[in-house]
Amino acid sequence: MQKLEVFGAFKLKGQVRISGSKNASLPILAGSLLSNKKIVLKNLPKVKDIETMLSLLKSLGSKIKISDNQVTIDNSNQNKKFASYNLVKTMRAGILVLGPLLAKFGYAKVSLPGGCAIGTRPIDIHLKALSKLGVKFKIYNGYVIAKASKGLIGNTIKFPKLSVGATENLIIAACLAKGTTFLLNCAIEPEIKDLVNFLIKTGCKIKWVAKRKIKITGVSELKETNYSVMFDRIEAGTYLVAAAVTEGKIKIQNIKPDIINTELNILKKIGSKITIKKNEVQITGSKQIKSLKIKTAPYPGFPTDLQAQLMVLLCKANKNSIIQENIFENRFMHVAELNRMGAKILTRGNKAIIKGGINFAPAELMATDLRASVSLILAALTAKGKSVINRIYHLDRGYENIESKLRKVGAKIRRLN
Structure with missing residues (x-):
């Protein structure tokens, strides 16, 4: 079974072309x-x-x-x-x-x-x-x-x-x-x-x-x-969070920024610097990440498919944050794995209380679903040392060439058989 090996922590810099949705x-x-x-x-x-x-x-x-x-x-x-x-x-x-x-x-x-x-x-x-x-x-x-x-x-x-x-x-x-x-x-x-x-x-x-x-x-x-077919707004959001969480600077290309207004406004609110052009967005991550209370909601609200990724970012915030998951009742399965990396996340029903100021530690990890898989990669990108993510077949269901796209912006990541 294939797995990913990720070495952190490096600031991601460069350009990512977003695939079709x-x-x-x-x-x-x-x-x-x-x-x-x-x-x-x-x-x-x-x-x-x-x-x-x-x-x-x-x-x-x-x-x-x-x-x-x-x-x-x-x-x-x-x-x-x-x-x-x-x-x-x-x-x-x-x-x-x-x-x-x-x-x-x-x-x-x-x-x-x-x-x-x-x-x-x-x-x-x-x-x-x-x-x-x-x-x-x-x-x-x-x-x-x-x-x-x-x-x-x-x-x-x-x-x-x-x-x-x-x-x-x-x-x-x-x-x-x-x-x-x-x-x-x-x-x-x-x-x-x-x-x-x-x-x-x-x-x-x-x-x-x-x-x-x-x-x-x-x-x-x-x-x-x-x-x-239109661009993949969840893939775009994932790379935006990757830049923010690694304090990097990435241009996200081949998108329509107005479609991801909600996500861009949230990233601005927590401290990322964002420049919007016609078919691209440039994001620069901040050292100072502000805490947040947020609820997932149907469009144009914050998408449930980006909840796990945002949670990783909020582990780095200056204070405690809260995410309320309103779409799926079993979408906190990544929490146990993030906690194994040093996060302090407590779940109560459909709410996750996320302690800020966390430095992730590398670990061997197990992916449980598509978006959980990518949240573990994001956490591993910030952890000094080697993390291994198992069961990545979930990841391949929804992310095109994720390792090569991340390598192009400076990540040290490879797939192992």
Whole structure:
């Protein structure tokens, strides 16, 4: 099993080019199933979750051609409706093929999803919403078996709570439904906006009629499309924190700074110096890090996917800080490993109380999920000496070339088999 060896502590300096967004690419790949015409996607990140989704599309009958900087998808003979456990077990986003398969064929059998063990993340919101479009379903042997014998029929659906996955699944499904669908109380993450922009380019009729309300008029077929996926805002945030925590100076390139306004304002508040240009941000870390009380929240709030990374930074603050995790109920699994490195973090329910003024000590560590993995790297970058991070397969699900990107800005990090 592979592991990472990290030698700290060095100030990171240089430039990092941010990859395409994993969390935008996955629903866009699922949405490509709606079309029988050629689709060319650019700026997909080279990460494990994307490989898994492409394998899932191939298993459903998509023809996929991968060249250096683009993926071409041909669904002209795509006719399978079964998404197996083997392909969905490692990746939550596998459930997103349910909507397009139902829209296209009126039938789908899709395994219940896997992914990081950070909370229950039930799919009941997806299923109840799809049932309002005329879907009948049962869960049997770990699979969702869903039918819409008369095809999908437009309706007005209000989500009981904000759900990124359910919003994406229903947007995709409603594109081929008969009539008009209104989706209310939608999640508005930038990745959802990117999915909508992609679908509009294929000929789908989608309109934001209010901040969290979408109108979708069903169409019968889509057209050929070329589309470039947005940047990965979580990867961008991770490298911003890497600069801040090592008192370094990094230019983050290939981004749209206004999308990560919340994160930039928080980093300014705790003492980092930030210069914003059109498609890049320069950050200079400060010796004096200010403490913070923060809650994770749906966009445009502070993202749960950056909570573990920010926690590492707050261990260096001048006073105690508090993070309240409001999205997932099991997302403090990195705390035990950070405490082994000398952190003093106490968890009470969904709150973490973080003692400031900590100098991390090197240690042998175990990654528990995707974002926890990268938080351990950030802590190791500040610890004098050698740290070893085990179980890094989580990391490869969401970060493209993380070692080489970090090495380019001065980190001493290598992968061991």
